[in-house]
Amino acid sequence: MSAYLVLARKYRSETFDEVIGQEPISQTLVNAIKTNRVAHAYLFTGTRGVGKTTMARILAKALNCLAFDDATPEPCGKCDACESIARGEDMDVVEIDGASNRGIDEIRELRANAIFRPARCRYKIYYIDEVHMLTKEAFNALLKTLEEPPEHVKFIFATTECEKVPATILSRCQRFDFRNIPTAKIAEHLATICKAEKVSADDDALYRIARAGAGSMRDSLSLLDQLLAGGGKVCDEEVIRVLGTPPDEQTIKIGQAIADGNSAAALGQLATLLDSGVTITSVVTALGDTFRNMMLAGACGGDSELIELPEMQRKAVSELAARFSTPTLVQNVGIIQRIAQTLRGSSVGRALVEATLVRLAEADKFVDPSSLIERLEQLSAGGMTGGLKKKSLANPASPQVPTATPQNLPPSQSATSQTRSSAPPTADRSPSPGMESSENSAAPETAPAITAPVAQQHRPLSTEQRLAVQQDPAVQTVMTLFDGALVDVVKDPLIPEADDTDESPEPTNGDE
Ligand SMILES: [Zn+2]
Secondary structure, eight states, X not given: OOOOOXXXXXXXXXXXGGOTTOHHHHHHXXXXXXXXXXXXXXXXXXSTTSSHHHHHHHHHHHHHOTTSSSOOSSOOSOSHHHHHHHHTOOSSEXXXXXXXXXXXXXXXXXXXXXXXXXXXXXXXXXXXXXXXXXXXXXXXXXXXXXXXXXXXXXXXXXXXXXGGSOHHHHTTSEEEEOOOOOHHHHHHHHHHHHHHTTOOBOHHHHHHHHHHTTTOHHHHHHHHHHHHHTOSOBOHHHHHHHHTOOOHHHHHHHHHHHHHTOHHHHHHHHHHHHHTTOOHHHHHHHXXXXXXXXXXXXXXXXXXXXXXXXXXXXXXXHHHHTTSOHHHHHHHHHHHHHHHHHHTTOTTHHHHHHHHHHHHHTGGGSOOHHHHHHHHHHHHHHTOXXXXXXXXXXXXXXXXXXXXXXXOOOOOOOTTOTTOOOOOOOTTXXXXXXXXXXXXXXXXXXXXXXXXXXXXXXXXXXXXXXXXXXXXXXXXXXXXXXTOOOOOOEEOTTSOGGGGGOOOSSOOOTTO
């Protein structure tokens, strides 16, 4: 009995026609071969597992197939050269891993060998994977060969990080950008493989595997390998178990509870998921996907290709999306995204997620972005406090005073108190430690600033209170909407002191 060959190798595409999801590249290469315009050097870029090495080997076979007198778009796949190239072992097709052979010595050796003619094939082909890992000196040495390559030499470079490849190299290569493979195409291929392997597989389960592969055929095939190793059939429950991700139905149920404004139900669903062994991170990721899909359904319609879901869930997601306004969905995606970031390293992950669910379910009790905008416009027009910087809000009717320093939006409202007013931005105030300051150092903005009369006095807040305001999703939303940054957080003197007791409904992570 032969050793088990992983699916990715067993079912590696052998011809240009077979490469999945990269048809334009296959077509261009075929045309180049037909018209005898094959370049000296190619650069294949794209994420892992999208077919770069496969394409490189097919190109090498096409150039070197011994069954033909010249390069052919349809290599035989049976001659010695084709077979050894397919295995990655041909003497004239040298595969180099740029990650482990990144020094100048390796490239010098390559240059020294490149001048000799190929042993039996038409071309000597150097395939350097992860070429961006080469050292600067190695790149320089490579450049010399690239500038004047011997007639019989071809280079194929592959990289997942094209931006790290020097421009001098890039400019001497024909570049092909490999796309992430669409989920549906991966699922289709997985189905073909299961048929060939005589394994029964549910379509939904295959789709789920394909989606987990996130555009990478190799990752998807590895997952399928893992499932087949288990010996069972490929069904949804099994895939969910292996992936450790919650089923879409469950996250959709959470979405429904949120739409119903039923936080108890949302929390109940969360508890059920966690009890079933799904990690809190996976729940948040899945929930983020669900709301993203809902947002896409809201913005592009339920039929949009961007929504990568099987038919049943697609319908459920579209219906659910109709129960939210698109701005709310956008806001919710943002909130979930931030909670996902906060989760890393947090010891109170579950509490944070629970608080988020309650917040989403009871959104009407919190500030929504449109009411905040309205409120801010009132503030700027009404001449209370606060300076706004963003052209879209520049109200020509309001008094405009050019400001001396960059004035960023200082929304100070906590989520529970809409009446609390923002801070007077004064010229000498520097950003507080820990506050978002990416914008503060910027040069004065060209956008007109609206400055209202500055309130005479304000009361300082404690660091905790500042943090609470800073981390409030509503405040962060405003910051994103207006491209602003928090300069300072103070308390409006007009608000009674008693208000201080209620800062924020969100548990905050004081460590940040
Ligand atoms: Zn051949």
